[in-house]
Amino acid sequence: MSHKQSGTVRIGISGWTYAPWRGVFYPAKLPQKQELTYSSQIFSSIEINGTFYSLQTPKSFVRWRDETPDDFVFAVKATQYITHKRQLREVEVPLANFFASGLLALGSKLGPILWQFPPAFKFQPDLVEEFFKQLPGTTQEAADLASGCDAWMKKRAYLDPVVPGPLRHAMEIRHESFVTEEFIALLRKYGVALVCADAVKWPRLMDVTADFVYCRLHGSEVLYTSGYDDKSLDDWAERVAAWARGGEAEGDHASDKAGPQSTSRDVYVYFDNDAKVRAPVDAQGLVERVKRLLE
Numbered sequence: 001m002s003h004k005q006s007g008t009v010r011i012g013i014s015g016w017t018y019a020p021w022r023g024v025f026y027p028a029k030l031p032q033k034q035e036l037t038y039s040s041q042i043f044s045s046i047e048i049n050g051t052f053y054s055l056q057t058p059k060s061f062v063r064w065r066d067e068t069p070d071d072f073v074f075a076v077k078a079t080q081y082i083t084h085k086r087q088l089r090e091v092e093v094p095l096a097n098f099f100a101s102g103l104l105a106l107g108s109k110l111g112p113i114l115w116q117f118p119p120a121f122k123f124q125p126d127l128v129e130e131f132f133k134q135l136p137g138t139t140q141e142a143a144d145l146a147s148g149c150d151a152w153m154k155k156r157a158y159l160d161p162v163v164p165g166p167l168r169h170a171m172e173i174r175h176e177s178f179v180t181e182e183f184i185a186l187l188r189k190y191g192v193a194l195v196c197a198d199a200v201k202w203p204r205l206m207d208v209t210a211d212f213v214y215c216r217l218h219g220s221e222v223l224y225t226s227g228y229d230d231k232s233l234d235d236w237a238e239r240v241a242a243w244a245r246g247g248e249a250e251g252d253h254a255s256d257k258a259g260p261q262s263t264s265r266d267v268y269v270y271f272d273n274d275a276k277v278r279a280p281v282d283a284q285g286l287v288e289r290v291k292r293l294l295e
Helices: 032-040 058-066 080-085 092-100 103-109 125-134 139-146 181-190 230-244 279-294
Strands: 009-014 045-048 073-077 110-116 169-172 196-198 212-217 266-271
Touching (some): 045 266, 058 103, 080 110
Parallel strands (some): 009 266
16 A cells, blocks of 8 residues: 555565464465465565575465465565574575575565564674675675575576566564664664564564664564554554654664654565464554555
8 A cells, every 4th residue: 555645555464374364364165275365365465484494496486476466565584594593604605595596586576575583693793784785785686696506506596587676675683682773773874674573572673774664563462472452553553654654653762863764665564473363354454544544
């Protein structure tokens, strides 16, 4: 959804394959292979989760692209091998493998790439900056990087950007050591969005650090489970509308400096409170509220 004085707002769900959703969110007789098509007609964006656990194949990305509407966008969760196993050390080849796995086959449907870090991962300025320097800023840079993938990967690599254009990156932190002016300054220097993560035990920061905002709503009372009541959805709708109009949202900030100024800003919001089938319901509730505010 967009408005002439606001950026494009995309609100959706994190993942789409959940058994408890069948017969509740998904119609009872809907074949499992049609769940993405069904959910992509309700939401304008979905976060791909499977990419976090293992490298996917170009065939999968092509299928996801073809099963969704023309104006649909995916966010892609980056491989945990880089963020959790390697913890950003010696990641040039793992980065190449990740970008060679098929992301570029999504074409115009490739949205932000999410880099989620483990709760024990502490802020190390030099390491984080070195990582930011390696991130491709365009689909062509991603293709160039992907060409350096491992030999075993080359047999199934996808190395041609279908659509030339910029790439967006977002970073989700889960350790208090990141709550510093220095970290926010680094994100702004490289145009990486700080994920505004609503969860029980991790920092929830509202600092705007890029030309877009990326928000993940995990459930603020019980992680991945608790739903959002009307008041909570109203509050989140106000924040999303403020961001989309180029403003700031009220809440905790690690920096007292304002973010990049703009008359409008794209906003991506994903509900990850899937355990009790709350995510699709809450996402639909937020879509309606934001639509009213931006009309």
